[in-house]
Amino acid sequence: MSAVSAPPRSRWVALATLSLAVLLIAVDATVLGLAVPFLAEDLRPSATELLWIGDVYSFVLAGLLITMGGLGDRIGRKRLLLIGAAVFGAVSVLAAFAPSAGTLIAARALLGVAGATLMPSTLSIIRNLFTDARERTMAIGVWGSMGSAGMAIGPLVGGVLLEHFWWGSVFLINVPVMLVLIAVGAVTLPESRDPSPGPWDLPGAALSTVGVIGVVYAVKELAAGGGLLAVVVAGVVGVLGLGAFVRRQLRLPVPLVDVRLFGRRRFSGAVITDALAMFGLSGLAFFISQFLQLVQGLGPLEAGLRELPLVAGAVVGGLLAGVLAARWTARPVVVLGQAAMGLALAAVLLLRADTGFLPIGVVLAVAGLGAGAAFTLTADIVLASVPKEKAGAASGVAETAYELGTALGIALLGSVITAWYRAGIGLPAGVPEPALASARDSLGGAHAVAGTLPPEVGGPLLRAAREAFVDGLGAASGFAAVLLFAAAGAAWLMLREPARRPR
Numbered sequence: 372m373s374a375v376s377a378p379p380r381s382r383w384v385a386l387a388t389l390s391l392a393v394l395l396i397a398v399d400a401t402v403l404g405l406a407v408p409f410l411a412e413d414l415r416p417s418a419t420e421l422l423w424i425g426d427v428y429s430f431v432l433a434g435l436l437i438t439m440g441g442l443g444d445r446i447g448r449k450r451l452l453l454i455g456a457a458v459f460g461a462v463s464v465l466a467a468f469a470p471s472a473g474t475l476i477a478a479r480a481l482l483g484v485a486g487a488t489l490m491p492s493t494l495s496i497i498r499n500l501f502t503d504a505r506e507r508t509m510a511i512g513v514w515g516s517m518g519s520a521g522m523a524i525g526p527l528v529g530g531v532l533l534e535h536f537w538w539g540s541v542f543l544i545n546v547p548v549m550l551v552l553i554a555v556g557a558v559t560l561p562e563s564r565d566p567s568p569g570p571w572d573l574p575g576a577a578l579s580t581v582g583v584i585g586v587v588y589a590v591k592e593l594a595a596g597g598g599l600l601a602v603v604v605a606g607v608v609g610v611l612g613l614g615a616f617v618r619r620q621l622r623l624p625v626p627l628v629d630v631r632l633f634g635r636r637r638f639s640g641a642v643i644t645d646a647l648a649m650f651g652l653s654g655l656a657f658f659i660s661q662f663l664q665l666v667q668g669l670g671p672l673e674a675g676l677r678e679l680p681l682v683a684g685a686v687v688g689g690l691l692a693g694v695l696a697a698r699w700t701a702r703p704v705v706v707l708g709q710a711a712m713g714l715a716l717a718a719v720l721l722l723r724a725d726t727g728f729l730p731i732g733v734v735l736a737v738a739g740l741g742a743g744a745a746f747t748l749t750a751d752i753v754l755a756s757v758p759k760e761k762a763g764a765a766s767g768v769a770e771t772a773y774e775l776g777t778a779l780g781i782a783l784l785g786s787v788i789t790a791w792y793r794a795g796i797g798l799p800a801g802v803p804e805p806a807l808a809s810a811r812d813s814l815g816g817a818h819a820v821a822g823t824l825p826p827e828v829g830g831p832l833l834r835a836a837r838e839a840f841v842d843g844l845g846a847a848s849g850f851a852a853v854l855l856f857a858a859a860g861a862a863w864l865m866l867r868e869p870a871r872r873p874r
Contacts, residue, residue: 508697512689
């Protein structure tokens, strides 16, 4: 069975169901941040356990996307989606009532496994539901917009829940949503699978998982200022794992992923552009959040509300992408999207500690608009490059690029900001010796130190730290802007093949 066609109206109902799943997964990726202080007080995790509580979800999710995409091609994407939804809901209950840090870490890892079944399944079902190219692009725009919205809604939802309930409530919200997804999805979603999938490549699945997790772990350790040895070991393991995976796929008659697709300029250009769009979007969102809270002194909820133009721009960009691509083809729209992100990042160079909301909102909206358009069309190009029967594996590749771009955006831009901050901060006289190292380490450390010092010392220290952070943010944004302008030029070259839209 390759696919079951669906009536026009039911296709859009099915899309709404799939969008619900994407929205929840995106919310779950960001909702935990505000709950960390509360669960830390309750479960008393060690510093290492606390890091794993935050990171293990994304590690497992990123590592299994390709594997689960290929599995959906074999056993049926609807079946895998519904199984994953049931597991996601059940494990959410376990996470909500976790009696210890170890149990919560295990639950978060299982949530990553379940999330990895959902993301490529949703995108591959869209590929099979919408055979008309224009409709498919619009559907992917809606799908991507829900992911962008979920990333921003997560902290807001977390803030509201934590004002009234305990930390486990941020997990329990998954249960009713997953119940709705299962009930509605069982009726509205058609089943589809690869009619000739070949044998399941278990060693290849293991190699891709180890390779992606190794690379993502190395990138996140770099962003967190981890030890050089851990970064190098994880990076080497990841690269070797991915290299072995590629070699194995080239030898198999029916590979898990047809890596020869990367030899096609249009396919590889779309994957790279996909990653770079998320590089710029995630890096900007992460560090603007720090700017609003640590430099401008806003609370988490107020800062989250001020970041909504980024989400609004991404939603509008995703929805407009199909309309613009139908008029101009995908190539110029992707290039303009990348250039818009580069322009927005370049404008961050002009930010100061007292910059008002309007300029910041415009910058965020332009960045979101460009990212939404670029991400929608590159995902569409990746899916259109393979037969419908192989849509699961292709979806896994697109989602992995998304995750890697997110990790790289935070890691590389964070490294630039940290280096610039440490080199540029000028500490005032009177700061005690034990506090100097913490103040020099990060803006957060300077905040903590300033609160323990007399106002005549703490005030100047905080001003110096904020100025150094803003300078570092400008340097990182300038670096990212150059990269994205270069990426726009590369996209113009790599996506130049005409996109033929089948009727």
